[in-house]
Amino acid sequence: MMIEARGLVRTFKTRRGPVQAVQGVDLAVADGEIVGFLGPNGAGKTTTMRMLATLIQPTSGTATVAGCDLAKDPVGVRRRIGYVPQSGSTLPEAIAGDEVVDHARLYGVPKAEAAARGQRLFEELDLQGLWRRQCKTLSGGQRRRLDIVMGLIHDPKLIFLDEPTTGLDPQARANLWEHIRGLRARGATIFITTHYLDEADALCDRILVIDHGKIVGSGSPEELKQQVSGDGVRLELADAAQAPAVSKIVRELDGAVEVEAEGDSVGFRIPRGGAVLPSLLRSIDAQGIELTGVEVHRPTLDDVFLTMTGRSLRDDDATASTEPAEKEVAA
Numbered sequence: 001m002m003i004e005a006r007g008l009v010r011t012f013k014t015r016r017g018p019v020q021a022v023q024g025v026d027l028a029v030a031d032g033e034i035v036g037f038l039g040p041n042g043a044g045k046t047t048t049m050r051m052l053a054t055l056i057q058p059t060s061g062t063a064t065v066a067g068c069d070l071a072k073d074p075v076g077v078r079r080r081i082g083y084v085p086q087s088g089s090t091l092p093e094a095i096a097g098d099e100v101v102d103h104a105r106l107y108g109v110p111k112a113e114a115a116a117r118g119q120r121l122f123e124e125l126d127l128q129g130l131w132r133r134q135c136k137t138l139s140g141g142q143r144r145r146l147d148i149v150m151g152l153i154h155d156p157k158l159i160f161l162d163e164p165t166t167g168l169d170p171q172a173r174a175n176l177w178e179h180i181r182g183l184r185a186r187g188a189t190i191f192i193t194t195h196y197l198d199e200a201d202a203l204c205d206r207i208l209v210i211d212h213g214k215i216v217g218s219g220s221p222e223e224l225k226q227q228v229s230g231d232g233v234r235l236e237l238a239d240a241a242q243a244p245a246v247s248k249i250v251r252e253l254d255g256a257v258e259v260e261a262e263g264d265s266v267g268f269r270i271p272r273g274g275a276v277l278p279s280l281l282r283s284i285d286a287q288g289i290e291l292t293g294v295e296v297h298r299p300t301l302d303d304v305f306l307t308m309t310g311r312s313l314r315d316d317d318a319t320a321s322t323e324p325a326e327k328e329v330a331a
């Protein structure tokens with residue numbers, strides 16, 4: 001196992017009282033996996049990752065990271081991991097290549113070797129020609145890839161990436177996913193936080209879902225989606241007044257759940273949605289009710305999250321209510 005954590009807890013003291021950011025997290029990450037840590041803002045993703053990367057101490061709990069005990073050998077952990085923070089780690093005025101070499105020297109890599117490794121990584125991450133550029137002149141995607149070079153320069157076997165694609169345009173995101181897959185192909189294990197469902201879906205072998213400081217689900221993207229009961233179906237009606245009649249027909253279907261009428265549409269979930277549609281449409285037609293549209297969708301990770309937590313990952317309210325941030329006061 002590359003990471004094994006038991007009962008990780010982190011409480012922050014703030015003026016308004018203690019904030020229990022992480023409340024007893026157990027997790028295991030195997031060698032060579034890409035594991036996604038998914039959850040809404042304020043769920044405890046960064047705090048958990050910073051504990052595993054030795055940047056803050058757990059209030060309680062234990063972990064082994066990259067073969068070293070987190071409490072007894074934090075230096076050993078630090079030597080074996082790369083950590084790419086959300087905010088990036090390069091100074092705007094600095095020259096990209098100098099930042100990389102200086103960073104490598106912190107790990108005891110000799111200067112000439114640091115430059116050689118750095119330039120190799122620049123090629124691998126599509127940054128060739130940018131070694132002498134000031135960091136502030138790089139595009140968002142290039143700067144994120146430079147952050148990743150910094151995290152890789154000492155050849156870590158475990159890489160933590162905190163929301164690596166936040167703020168990037170779709171093309172730069174897809175490009176970065178390719179590079180992240182490339183890191184795994186070179187034998188690295190990757191632990192990545194994100195609140196983008198499509199990112200977790202496209203990139204990760206396994207997903208851990210965290211909410212309010214606790215793990216609420218785990219599995220491959222497919223396994224998680226199978227936990228949601230069936231496909232989503234939405235019927236659009238020509239006349240909203242007929243929604244109750246359509247809801248009644250839908251409720252009589254075997255396996256239909258979460259039947260809800262909203263204005264001129266009726267939504268529900270049912271296993272194998274596509275297969276039940278023909279007879280459903282005939283029943284609706286037989287009652288002289290006109291439909292203007294029908295949609296069937298396979299469960300998404302957002303549905304998974306909704307099923308697990310009763311909230312949508314994209315729920316703006318959820319984002320707003322956890323936007324906090326009274327900073328920790330000195331103990």
Ligand SMILES: Nc1ncnc2c1ncn2[C@@H]1O[C@H](COP(=O)(O)OP(=O)(O)OP(=O)(O)O)[C@@H](O)[C@H]1O
Binds near residue numbers: 021047195326328
């Ligand atoms: N230094 C700190 N002092 C006080 N509270 C903190 C501190 N760091 C985090 N918290 C609180 O702990 C909770 C979890 O925060 P954390 O940053 O781990 O969440 P997150 O899931 O990474 O969110 P985001 O997606 O916004 O990065 C939040 O309520 C946050 O306000």
